[in-house]
Amino acid sequence: xxxxxxxxxxxxxxxxxxxxxxxxxxxxxxxxxxxxxxxxxxxxxxxxxxxxxxxxxxxxxxxxxxxxxxxxxxxxxxxxxxxxxxxxxxxxxxxxxxxxxxxxxxxxxxxxxxxxxxxxxxxxxxxxxxxxxxxxxxxxxxxxxxxxxxxxxxxxxxxxxxxxxxxxxxxxxxxxxxxxxxxxxxxxxxxxxxxxxxxxxxxxxxxxxxxxxxxxxxxxxxxxxxxxxxxxxxxxxxxxxxxxxxxxxxxxxxxxxxxxxxxxxxxxxxxxxxxxxxxxxxxxxxxxxxxxxxxxxxxxxxxxxxxxxxxxxxxxxxxxxxxxxxxxxxxxxxxxxxxxxxxxxxxxxxxxxxxxxxxxxxxxxxxxxxxxxxxxxxxxxxxxxxxxxxxxxxxxxxxxxxxxxxxxxxxxxxxxxxxxxxxxxxxxxxxxxxxxxxxxxxxxxxxxxxxxxxxxxxxxxxxxxxxxxxxxxxxxxxxxxxxxxxxxxxxxxxxxxxxxxxxxxxxxxxxxxxxxxxxxxxxxxxxxxxxxxxxxxxxxxxxxxxxxxxxxxxxxxxxxxxxxxxxxxxxxxxxxxxxxxxxxxxxxxxxxxxxxxxxxxxxxxxxxxxxx
Numbered sequence: 001x002x003x004x005x006x007x008x009x010x011x012x013x014x015x016x017x018x019x020x021x022x023x024x025x026x027x028x029x030x031x032x033x034x035x036x037x038x039x040x041x042x043x044x045x046x047x048x049x050x051x052x053x054x055x056x057x058x059x060x061x062x063x064x065x066x067x068x069x070x071x072x073x074x075x076x077x078x079x080x081x082x083x084x085x086x087x088x089x090x091x092x093x094x095x096x097x098x099x100x101x102x103x104x105x106x107x108x109x110x111x112x113x114x115x116x117x118x119x120x121x122x123x124x125x126x127x128x129x130x131x132x133x134x135x136x137x138x139x140x141x142x143x144x145x146x147x148x149x150x151x152x153x154x155x156x157x158x159x160x161x162x163x164x165x166x167x168x169x170x171x172x173x174x175x176x177x178x179x180x181x182x183x184x185x186x187x188x189x190x191x192x193x194x195x196x197x198x199x200x201x202x203x204x205x206x207x208x209x210x211x212x213x214x215x216x217x218x219x220x221x222x223x224x225x226x227x228x229x230x231x232x233x234x235x236x237x238x239x240x241x242x243x244x245x246x247x248x249x250x251x252x253x254x255x256x257x258x259x260x261x262x263x264x265x266x267x268x269x270x271x272x273x274x275x276x277x278x279x280x281x282x283x284x285x286x287x288x289x290x291x292x293x294x295x296x297x298x299x300x301x302x303x304x305x306x307x308x309x310x311x312x313x314x315x316x317x318x319x320x321x322x323x324x325x326x327x328x329x330x331x332x333x334x335x336x337x338x339x340x341x342x343x344x345x346x347x348x349x350x351x352x353x354x355x356x357x358x359x360x361x362x363x364x365x366x367x368x369x370x371x372x373x374x375x376x377x378x379x380x381x382x383x384x385x386x387x388x389x390x391x392x393x394x395x396x397x398x399x400x401x402x403x404x405x406x407x408x409x410x411x412x413x414x415x416x417x418x419x420x421x422x423x424x425x426x427x428x429x430x431x432x433x434x435x436x437x438x439x440x441x442x443x444x445x446x447x448x449x450x451x452x453x454x455x456x457x458x459x460x461x462x463x464x465x466x467x468x469x470x471x472x473x474x475x476x477x478x479x480x481x482x483x484x485x486x487x488x489x490x491x492x493x494x495x496x497x498x499x500x501x502x503x504x505x506x507x508x509x510x511x512x513x514x515x516x517x518x519x520x521x522x523x524x525x526x527x528x529x530x531x532x533x534x535x536x537x538x539x540x541x542x543x544x545x546x547x548x549x550x551x552x553x554x555x556x557x558x559x560x561x562x563x564x565x566x567x568x569x570x571x572x573x574x575x576x577x578x579x580x581x582x583x584x585x586x587x588x589x590x591x592x593x594x595x596x597x598x599x600x601x602x603x604x605x606x607x608x609x610x611x612x
Contacts, residue, residue: 016330017323023100023107030096035151037089042155044082046163049304051075053167057297093149101136104333108132111337117407118366119341128336135201135329150319153312160309167298182262189255196248197328203241210237259310266306343409346424353418353433354383355512355543357404362413364403373399374411375566381559383418386544388554390587391563397547400563401515404545405436417513435511439518441498443490449482452504459508467508470537472530473500496531503534514544532556551588560584 024031051074059068109132165172214230357380364374373396381387389397403411406427415422417430444451452468453459464482468474476497490498506514516535532552538544539556548554555574562570562577562584570577570584577584 016327016334019330019334020100023103024096026103027096027099030092030099033092034089034096037085037092038152038155041082041085041089041152042159044078044085045156045308046159047078048075048082049301049308050163051078052304053295053297053301055297056300057295061296089152104136105132108136108333108336111339115339115341116343116409117402119339121366135333137329150323153319156312157309160305164302164305164309167301171302182258185258186255189251189258193248193251193255193325194327196244196251197325200241200244200248200325201328201332203237203244207234207237207241210234262310266310343406343427344423345428346421346426348420348424349426350418350420350429350433353512355381356383356416356418357381357513357543357545358414358416358419360414360416362400362403362411362415364399364408364411366399366408373566374403376413377563377566377568379561379568379571381543381545383543384541385559386539386542386546386557388546388548388557388560389563390548390554390560390584392587395563396566397563398517401436401517401545401547404513405434405515406430432509433511434513434515435506435509436515436517437499437502437506441490441495441502443486443493443498443501445486445488447482448477448480448484448486448501451486451501452477452508454505454509456509464504464508468504470507471500471504471534473497473504473534477501477504499531500534503531503538507534507537512542514538514542516544516546516548518547518549562587 051071055068055071055075059065059071112128112132161172210233214234359377359379362374362377363372365372375396377396377400379387389400391397402408404415404422406422409423411423417425422430449461449464452464465474468477476493480492486492490501493501516538535546535553535556544557546553546557554560558573559571560574560577561568562582564583570580570582572580578588
């Protein structure tokens with residue numbers, strides 16, 4: 001687990017399992033059915049050895065076969081009844097467990113989508129993937145082999161022990177003398193497994209995170225000739241995971257072996273007692289011995305009870321292992337669900353915005369221990385106005401955009417949208433009227449149509465087509481087909497086509513506020529004319545903020561804001577700023593590429609999102 005997770009008070013296993021109740025509650029009838037069947041299973045199982053004793057001692061040994069058929073029928077009915085009860089019990093728990101898994105996965109995914117960008121800056125994708133896949137499986141295990149199942153095992157153990165005590169208290173007490181070493185060994189191994197499973201899950205998460213990162217950046221690894229280093233690093237992580245798993249499996253197998261070995265010892269003790277050797281030993285020691293030996297039926301019943309006693313004991317050790325593994329995973333799952341790193345939802349529900357923006361002395365830092373990136377930004381954008389934001393790398397351009405689109409919270413100062421403070425607006429409602437198009441094109445491995453409307457039911461087929469036509473994306477979309485499923489990360493599209501597709505997406509959602517963050521940085525000159533036309537469509541009747549380093553894009557804006565060291569130092573039209581001969585004029589004369597903030601930062605922002 002991460003350091004943050006290690007600081008969480010995980011509590012006892014039972015407390016963690018109790019937290020599953022909200023996910024199990026809609027199908028609580030499955031647990032109720034299992035609870036109802038539990039005593040029935042125990043009673044039917046406990047009666048079978050007694051019927052065997054009755055058949056042997058009452059009919060077979062004295063050769064009194066009258067009534068044997070009735071006893072045999074009772075035995076058969078108890079076997080069938082126990083089988084049906086156990087089948088219903090298992091099906092109920094399995095169904096409830098699968099339904100709970102479904103709800104947990106949905107809850108984790110929905111919760112993860114609500115977290116701020118700051119959370120994802122510190123969480124590798126592979127680690128989160130492990131949460132939603134491997135760790136969630138622990139939920140089903142802990143339900144199917146959890147508390148209810150352990151209750152059945154305990155009932156069986158207590159019931160068998162009580163019946164054995166009733167049949168022959170001396171032999172039962174003798175067997176109880178052998179129990180403490182067995183229970184002590186199981187408890188020691190259980191504690192050791194608790195530590196080992198934390199190591200196993202941590203190693204697995206680290207392995208998955210490394211794999212996801214290298215697969216995502218495979219082109220860089222190959223072009224830089226870093227395959228051997230990546231393979232060695234992966235092998236080291238894989239070895240750590242394998243060694244941790246092997247050690248845990250050794251202890252798991254050892255726990256089963258101890259229980260299985262103890263069962264054989266207990267059987268030997270019963271046979272030793274039943275042969276009369278124990279009576280001779282006790283007599284030689286001068287201890288009183290009662291003369292009534294074990295009958296054949298009693299001996300068979302004891303042997304059967306011992307087998308039934310150690311069956312739940314064996315399973316109990318395995319279930320303890322499952323619960324231990326489940327507790328480790330559940331602690332990680334609930335750590336994620338308890339993480340409250342969200343952009344707060346404001347209370348104000350905005351109507352249709354006009355798009356007027358005003359920033360007053362806005363300060364922002366990504367984390368409390370890092371320096372400020374925005375150091376007092378003042379900017380006013382009229383409704384329907386387009387403003388290009390330019391500046392050298394690390395000046396705070398992209399950070400300003402991330403604050404405006406609510407990817408991050410915690411700014412100081414005032415950001416007004418139509419005169420209302422940004423932090424007080426409902427974020428979900430704001431984002432329905434705001435679209436951000438960034439340099440890194442995000443294409444989903446779904447149909448072309450979905451990549452335009454993102455499943456929004458309010459966007460009609462005609463609306464999709466109109467948006468694609470306005471963005472100059474319709475020709476290649478129709479060539480591939482609206483139902484064409486794009487490959488992973490849009491591998492079957494060129495960079496320019498992917499960018500045009502994102503412009504079509506923006507137009508289809510008809511936003512009031514548009515943020516273009518280096519949206520033309522990776523486009524070739526041939527495609528740039530198409531992109532510029534799409535930008536022209538976006539500019540009509542909308543408030544647009546454009547972070548760009550291409551002069552052709554900057555000049556299309558109504559006004560230009562020049563940022564330097566986290567502040568807006570110049571503001572005006574292209575002609576006005578060139579006439580001033582200040583920082584903007586120097587940047588233009590040096591070449592607009594000097595304003596490319598898309599490849600690093602010197603301001604201390606997270607690498608994944610700090611573009612200046």
